[in-house]
Amino acid sequence: MSFELRDHTADVAVAAEGETLGGTFAAVADGLAAAMCDEWPDDGDRFPVGIQSESEESLLFDYLDDLIYQRDVENVLPVDNSCEVFFRNGTWVLRGEFRGVPLDRVSAREVKAVTYSDMRIERTADGYEAYVVLDV
Secondary structure (H helix, E strand, O other), X not given: OEEEEEEEXXXXXXXXXXXXXXXXXXXXXXXXXXXXXXOOOXXXXXXXXXXXXXXXXXXXXXXXXXXXXXXXXXXXXXXXXXEEEEEEOOEEEEEEEEEEEEHHHOOXXXXXXXXXXXXXXXXXXXXXXXXXXXXX
């Protein structure tokens, strides 16, 4: 799994890929962390994440929005993201975790929000690709 930050007018975009949908979502989340901070220490507690939604796109949006919420409420930078994504009983489900680096240990830029603008999730021959624009 990997990600790349891309300029997008006044915002920043994350293009990510992974072998699985969960790996791709985690790569986008790692891109979110990189958009907020260039480097971080190796410490921090693990935090669980659990999201349910009606579509893959809304699940990715809600996942990233929850990570921004966790940043604001827990005062941590969510890094080293991992998750699995599956479809069960008509609902998309994400279960995962991240390492929360205390914000007082890093110099972080603010990402205000996730957007649906230009959001894409595509299946490829090697897995999945995703593209998400972040409001900075």
